[in-house]
Amino acid sequence: MVIEAPFVIIGGGISGVTCAQQLQAVCPDKPVLVISRSPLVKRIGNISCHTQILEHFEVSESQGETWAEEFPNLKVLIGNVDLINADDHMAHLSSGQLVKYKKLCICSGGTPKLIAENHPHVLGIRDTESVQLFQNRLKDASRIILVGNGGIATELVYELEGIQVIWVLKDKSMTATFVDPGAGQFFLHQVNAPKKKETISKRQQFNLSGFQTLTPLSALLSPRKESKETWPLYVELTNGKIYGCDFLVSATGVIPSFPKVLSKVTELKVSPEDVGIMVDKEMRTSVADVFAAGDVCTPAWQRSPLWFQMRLWTQARQMGHHAANCMVASFKNEQGHTWSDFAFEVFAHMTQFFGFKVVLLGLFNGQGLGTDYEVLLRVTKGEEYVKAILKDGKLKGAILIGDTNLEETFENLLLNQMDLSPFKDDLLNPNIDIEDFFD
Incomplete structure (x- = not known):
């Protein structure tokens, strides 16, 4: 038995679910098939946007079939993919079932080290x-x-x-x-x-x-x-x-997970550093019509100086969304059309530790800057911790812990790379509203 769908996604995690939902949002009349090892898929809810890039959301799980009923042309198939035949555009499941695709996205995630x-x-x-x-x-x-x-x-x-x-x-x-x-x-x-x-x-x-x-x-x-x-x-x-x-x-991190999925796809390029599937700026792998997103992949494009991969849920969501747009562009033969995704300009992540809101922006720990940078600090014990990293007078990263209300201003300063040399003495002055200062 052969199941056919123009868009096929392997994986029911954050990147796979996001990719599927975006595909249905852009092409609601085109069938999308998600192949998941588990009957449960990860859902994203209560999304709140704090800046242009920074957002916070909650992750839950639900039955894949129930989730799929919310969309006009979305189906979930429970199974394991053992082989991808790139020449025939066919995914072989361990059950013996065959799935034929036009565009395939591998979102199989990572496994704990x-x-x-x-x-x-x-x-x-x-x-x-x-x-x-x-x-x-x-x-x-x-x-x-x-x-x-x-x-x-x-x-x-x-x-x-x-x-x-x-x-x-x-x-x-x-x-x-x-x-x-x-x-x-x-x-x-x-x-x-x-x-x-x-x-x-x-x-x-x-x-x-x-x-x-x-x-x-x-x-x-x-x-x-x-x-x-x-x-x-x-x-x-x-x-x-x-x-x-x-x-x-x-709890020592994860490694890309595709033990059988691509073991026989010899043309697939894998990163020698972390064994992730290498993808270009449009989330394409080295195999024609095969994309990848989330923890399973490793960006091989020329990255923005202020962005890097950390295999977080936020990045899985961003990659899944971007991959869907790129798959649609490829499906429609929009040659030369590049889908720009703002999320890859500056690293931005929001979480919570010990009850405090934690915002990480840009090169928040000076990643890749060596020792030639300046650090500005503002610390109030039990309330907030603010760290700004400057190089050549320009903001390169920040750690914001607590209710600082600085994330939007700092993100904008990272994006426009304004020379802050004349203002740096007042950048973290609690008596100055820097949001109005740089408006």
Whole structure:
């Protein structure tokens, strides 16, 4: 049996769902088929735009069939793609089913980089199934070890209650994947603070130790309890210390995921650095009529000096949206037409750590600038942390923690690259409304 659709998407994650929805928005009369390994797909809701680029949204999951019913020509097929025959424009599923396409977009996402593969006491958190497994394991656990220093690890440290958490970091400051040591120190003061929620916090007081000396760093974040005589798992750190735990959470990032999807497509170019599928500025791979978006791909175009890839949900959404527009342009043979996407001009990401709004703009940690740049800081303990990075008098990046209301102005300054040399002494002056100053 052969199923035909002009647009076929592999993957029901953020990039795949966004791509499918945009295709239906642009071409509602053209069938779109999403091939998903899971009956659940990721949904985006409650989208709020804060600047031209910066937006915040919530991610949820729903049954793929229910989601597809919201669109006139969208269908979801549950299955695994084992092979893509680029010559015949055919995707082969493990079930034996064949899917013929005009344009194909690979949005198969990423998989956690686990410390130990297939270990019964080592978990990675990435999708609904892994989250449910984590929650089930927590019910009977008294101590876990958390390895990683990114967003997932930081959120777990903040949210987990009533259980010992040994947080193991390779860096000398917390949340180093996103913020600098100064911001890490700002967050450190919030570990024992009540949660920033309207409800009464029941969070236990924590004890942090060894934060400047251990490599990798270990921090004991929990009320001290009676130790078990034996633990299901023992972990030895490079500092020589050994800890027992019920299980270990490996939150050390992701790698592009396409184990079988493209194993026999020899023309497909893959990045030697991160094994992502290489795409050009129109999200095209090296295989004709095959596109890619999200965590599975690696941008191979000449990038803007103020943008880089971090494999975040925000970027997956941006890439999925852009890929859909490019697929339509290719489908309509709009040769020479380049879809511009403003989102790739400046890196922009909004999240929340320890109850604080966190905005990252441009080269927020001076990425690629070496040591030849200037840093402006404004810090109010427990309220805000503002960092601006300037090079040759121009804003190159910023970290905004708290309700600073600076994101729109800073984004505009990044986009227009205005010389701020005459104004830099007042750039972070809290008594000056810089939004009006640069209006």
